[in-house]
Amino acid sequence: MSPPLLEARSLIKHFPVRRGLLSRPVGVVRAVDDVTFSVGVGKTLGLVGESGCGKTTTAKLVLKLEDPTGGELRFEGRDIRGLDAEGVKGYRRAVQAVFQDPFASLNPRMRVDAIIAEPLVTHERLDGAEVAKRVSRLIDLVGLPERTARLFPHEFSGGQRQRIAIARSLALSPRLVVLDEPVSALDVSIRAQILNLLRDLQAQLGLSYLFIAHDLAAVAHMSHTIAVMYLGQIVEIGDAQTIATRPRHPYTQALFAAALPSHPAETREEMVLSGEVPSPLNPPAACRFHPRCPHAMPRCSTEEPVLRETDGRQVSCHLYASPA
Amino acid sequence: MNGSRSAALTVAWRFAAFRTEGFPIIACSILGGLLFVAIFANVLAPHDPEVGALGERFRPPVWQQGGSEKFLLGSDHLGRDVLSRLIFGARVSIVVGFTAVIVAGVLGTGLGILSGYLGGWVDQVIMRLTDSWLALPALTFAIFLAAVVGPSEMNIVIILGLVYWTRYARVIRGEVLSLKERDFVRLAIVAGCSKRTIMKRHILPNVLNSAIVLGTLMLGVVVVTEAALSFLGVGVPPPKPAWGLMLADGKKGLMAGYWWLTVLPGCCIMLMVLSANLLGDWLRVKLDPQLRQL
Amino acid sequence: MSDAPLLELCNLSTHYVSARGTRVVRAVDDVSLTLAPGSTLGIVGESGSGKSTLALTILRLLPPAAKITSGAIRFEGEDLLTKSDGEMRRIRGKRIAMILQDPMASLNPLFTIGDQVAEPLRVHEGERRATAWTRATGLLKSVRISAPESRVREYPHQMSGGMRQRIVGAIAISCAPRLLIADEPTTSLDLTIQAQYLNLLRDLQRQHQLALIFITHNLGIVAKMCDQVAVMYAGRLVEWGPVTRIFDSPAHPYTRALLESIPRMGDSRDRLTAIEGQPPDLAGLPSGCAFHPRCPQAMAHCREEAPPETALGPSHTARCWLNVPAVAR
Numbered sequence: 052m053s054p055p056l057l058e059a060r061s062l063i064k065h066f067p068v069r070r071g072l073l074s075r076p077v078g079v080v081r082a083v084d085d086v087t088f089s090v091g092v093g094k095t096l097g098l099v100g101e102s103g104c105g106k107t108t109t110a111k112l113v114l115k116l117e118d119p120t121g122g123e124l125r126f127e128g129r130d131i132r133g134l135d136a137e138g139v140k141g142y143r144r145a146v147q148a149v150f151q152d153p154f155a156s157l158n159p160r161m162r163v164d165a166i167i168a169e170p171l172v173t174h175e176r177l178d179g180a181e182v183a184k185r186v187s188r189l190i191d192l193v194g195l196p197e198r199t200a201r202l203f204p205h206e207f208s209g210g211q212r213q214r215i216a217i218a219r220s221l222a223l224s225p226r227l228v229v230l231d232e233p234v235s236a237l238d239v240s241i242r243a244q245i246l247n248l249l250r251d252l253q254a255q256l257g258l259s260y261l262f263i264a265h266d267l268a269a270v271a272h273m274s275h276t277i278a279v280m281y282l283g284q285i286v287e288i289g290d291a292q293t294i295a296t297r298p299r300h301p302y303t304q305a306l307f308a309a310a311l312p313s314h315p316a317e318t319r320e321e322m323v324l325s326g327e328v329p330s331p332l333n334p335p336a337a338c339r340f341h342p343r344c345p346h347a348m349p350r351c352s353t354e355e356p357v358l359r360e361t362d363g364r365q366v367s368c369h370l371y372a373s374p375a
Numbered sequence: 376m377n378g379s380r381s382a383a384l385t386v387a388w389r390f391a392a393f394r395t396e397g398f399p400i401i402a403c404s405i406l407g408g409l410l411f412v413a414i415f416a417n418v419l420a421p422h423d424p425e426v427g428a429l430g431e432r433f434r435p436p437v438w439q440q441g442g443s444e445k446f447l448l449g450s451d452h453l454g455r456d457v458l459s460r461l462i463f464g465a466r467v468s469i470v471v472g473f474t475a476v477i478v479a480g481v482l483g484t485g486l487g488i489l490s491g492y493l494g495g496w497v498d499q500v501i502m503r504l505t506d507s508w509l510a511l512p513a514l515t516f517a518i519f520l521a522a523v524v525g526p527s528e529m530n531i532v533i534i535l536g537l538v539y540w541t542r543y544a545r546v547i548r549g550e551v552l553s554l555k556e557r558d559f560v561r562l563a564i565v566a567g568c569s570k571r572t573i574m575k576r577h578i579l580p581n582v583l584n585s586a587i588v589l590g591t592l593m594l595g596v597v598v599v600t601e602a603a604l605s606f607l608g609v610g611v612p613p614p615k616p617a618w619g620l621m622l623a624d625g626k627k628g629l630m631a632g633y634w635w636l637t638v639l640p641g642c643c644i645m646l647m648v649l650s651a652n653l654l655g656d657w658l659r660v661k662l663d664p665q666l667r668q669l
Numbered sequence: 670m671s672d673a674p675l676l677e678l679c680n681l682s683t684h685y686v687s688a689r690g691t692r693v694v695r696a697v698d699d700v701s702l703t704l705a706p707g708s709t710l711g712i713v714g715e716s717g718s719g720k721s722t723l724a725l726t727i728l729r730l731l732p733p734a735a736k737i738t739s740g741a742i743r744f745e746g747e748d749l750l751t752k753s754d755g756e757m758r759r760i761r762g763k764r765i766a767m768i769l770q771d772p773m774a775s776l777n778p779l780f781t782i783g784d785q786v787a788e789p790l791r792v793h794e795g796e797r798r799a800t801a802w803t804r805a806t807g808l809l810k811s812v813r814i815s816a817p818e819s820r821v822r823e824y825p826h827q828m829s830g831g832m833r834q835r836i837v838g839a840i841a842i843s844c845a846p847r848l849l850i851a852d853e854p855t856t857s858l859d860l861t862i863q864a865q866y867l868n869l870l871r872d873l874q875r876q877h878q879l880a881l882i883f884i885t886h887n888l889g890i891v892a893k894m895c896d897q898v899a900v901m902y903a904g905r906l907v908e909w910g911p912v913t914r915i916f917d918s919p920a921h922p923y924t925r926a927l928l929e930s931i932p933r934m935g936d937s938r939d940r941l942t943a944i945e946g947q948p949p950d951l952a953g954l955p956s957g958c959a960f961h962p963r964c965p966q967a968m969a970h971c972r973e974e975a976p977p978e979t980a981l982g983p984s985h986t987a988r989c990w991l992n993v994p995a996v997a998r
Contacts, residue, residue: 101859101861208947239715239927239931240715240927240943243930243932244943244944268933269932295934306860309861311887312889313931315913316913321868327831327862328859
């Protein structure tokens with residue numbers, strides 16, 4: 052098996068909370084707390100979880116928009132923390148992103164060809180003709196007409212803008228693209244178009260994706276592996292279809308039970324959680340999910356569970372752990 | 376129903392109150408008119424504004440008793456034609472006003488962008504500078520600087536620029552702080568752009584709108600300050616005509632009933648400031664997509 | 670339980686007219702449907718379909734640029750279009766209530782929760798402050814907010830998103846309305862919170878015999894919560910009927926395409942069936958049937974004439990030439 056493209060090992064990101072006149076740190080937001088995962092070449096890792104679970108922060112860490120507080124992030128075997136300027140530039144060529152809001156992703160004052168060409172002109176010394184040729188090829192790759200190049204973003208619909216954003220992310224032939232809710236802000240009838248496009252591009256170009264979305268069905272459809280996050284930790288990780296059809300962690304079960312049906316006759320076992328998602332500033336002790344878990348045992352509030360191989364995937368839950 | 380009547384009233388109200396949905400024709404006409412007058416002052420003014428005929432002092436405007444057609448709007452304490460002085464005064468106000476606004480704008484926007492985007496100690500230094508600068512009352516500060524460097528038209532422009540850049544810096548910095556979090560800036564970072572490129576290509580064009588709106592709003596403030604400085608004798612030096620200076624000179628004549636020496640220049644100042652404000656208000660609504668009605 | 674419908678929309682049309690009268694946008698075009706008391710209707714559509722405008726039309730909360738150009742809105746037998754402003758004000762909040770998407774925007778940050786929940790009680794039922802607060806506390810309990818006695822004194826910013834949406838729900842049901850219109854009420858909520866909230870709405874509905882109209886782009890909500898579904902496209906009602914029937918065999922190609930384009934859990938299709946093209950611009954609609962440029966089954970006639978509404982059964986209509994045998998052949 053080929054080595055993974057991206058590997059996170061015990062990744063940690065804590066944000067200090069400061070208060071008071073002298074901005075003294077009074078607490079820590081454990082946004083990402085000891086997270087381990089990997090993304091294979093040409094594969095998609097889907098990250099799911101609700102607000103405060105840490106998936107957005109994980110995306111920022113992968114994109115090097117934030118630096119980790121602890122742990123390792125390895126890309127093609129090399130730790131991206133110790134990279135010099137040259138190394139960072141090389142990393143940026145290989146790792147790109149598409150964000151949720153197609154209306155905010157494009158500079159309203161730049162023409163589409165300039166927007167798509169920006170990564171190119173930043174990294175390479177190409178003459179105008181070569182740049183134009185590459186831009187034209189990218190526009191075609193995402194299924195937009197040629198005249199797109201000279202227009203401004205506001206002349207396009209949400210779905211078309213997202214295609215422009217995708218074209219731009221592919222300008223440098225990256226190896227990994229972080230997709231943060233790429234279709235959530237789009238009309239329902241357009242989502243399928245964009246998801247299909249993303250899958251086609253993956254097959255064509257051998258891209259790896261880190262796919263973040265709250266639409267579980269979309270994540271299950273697009274991903275090879277799924278990681279379920281809760282309050283900064285991964286509670287379950289494994290093959291996408293396995294987890295989608297037979298979730299094991301109680302939170303995963305609740306999450307997939309909460310997903311809306313696709314047919315009125317489709318009944319799902321009701322598993323409604325009590326309470327709200329706690330704040331990452333003050334996560335519960337030991338198993339962070341235990342206050343809301345319908346299967347909580349005394350052990351859950353005293354001993355923190357670890358990820359263990361169970362039934363074809365990894366689960367962090369005492370229900371599946373060997374007796375203490 | 377009373378549809379047509381209420382519609383007519385609405386249109387009248389909007390026109391009269393220069394409502395912001397429509398292009399502020401009146402405001403722009405006034406500003407345009409002032410600009411025209413300023414450019415063609417030499418041609419338009421009937422007399423030399425700096426030369427007075429001592430025999431014709433304190434002539435009231437033509438429509439009052441004692442007025443003459445030679446001095447349409449009257450004459451001042453040195454026999455100089457008020458109309459001509461107002462016309463040339465427009466030139467001073469416009470030149471000083473616009474130039475000062477541009478100087479303040481360039482300085483303030485530039486520092487605001489650096490401060491907002493770079494953060495850290497750059498931000499701290501610039502903001503402390505802005506804070507302390509802002510703490511000084513603008514007029515007093517301007518007077519102090521004028522007293523130090525001596526009054527001249529060029530100096531006044533620089534002084535006003537130095538006094539008012541802080542207004543820009545504050546506002547622009549705020550905008551940059553929120554722009555920084557926008558996705559397209561994040562994507563530019565992910566694409567590998569340098570900070571300088573991002574500030575130039577992504578931040579600057581997107582704050583220009585605010586800078587322009589702020590400029591039109593500052594125009595009024597600057598003109599009033601310039602008038603105040605002239606009024607206090609530290610502005611544009613006499614005998615060059617400036618509206619503020621005319622106010623100062625005319626002040627002495629108020630008790631004697633020579634109202635045109637103060638009211639007329641006052642009206643001019645008011646018209647210019649009001650028009651600039653209305654234009655700025657309209658621009659603000661027009662250029663801010665959030666406020667524009669769909 | 671009477672058989673008379675609670676709400677009846679008859680050929681309702683709402684147009685936006687530009688300032689000079691040059692551009693007319695038919696945001697809602699000739700919509701007819703009925704809603705039985707205590708039942709749930711889902712109005713489904715994408716951006717620009719007119720679904721939100723339809724909701725505002727029913728409550729007559731349209732902006733000045735919009736005009737209801739034709740049709741009738743019969744609520745409990747009375748035509749709402751003939752009501753004066755004062756009468757509408759007495760209906761809104763008391764007999765018909767509305768919930769919007771963003772709970773933070775629906776709540777005033779400067780007033781306590783108690784004040785805001787009590788407000789409709791004081792306005793519509795003339796309750797005094799003390800009794801209104803007591804009832805407000807009871808309402809918070811009925812929307813499953815813990816420790817309601819202390820919550821009434823708190824402010825919106827101290828609540829989570831899910832709690833705020835429930836508070837908005839409490840305000841909506843405070844005067845026991847017969848109809849509740851919810852415009853994308855769960856879009857801003859997390860999945861598990863959404864599940865809690867939808868269950869709450871269903872329980873409230875059963876307790877109070879409340880009719881619900883869900884305005885949403887999410888067919889999942891329709892599948893879970895609704896008895897009937899109305900599909901809107903470019904301002905027109907393209908299909909309306911019982912939810913199971915429509916999910917099983919949609920009569921309109923748009924409905925069918927929409928259902929097929931949604932990823933399904935446990936369905937390992939390689940490609941989703943996408944709908945080509947873009948949603949239309951309401952100011953420049955295609956000729957004939959607005960969906961024909963994107964319709965996989967478009968016929969020549971579809972470009973020429975907009976299809977009429979055909980009845981496919983009791984309370985089931987569709988607008989498609991495929992359902993008109995004379996043309997479909």
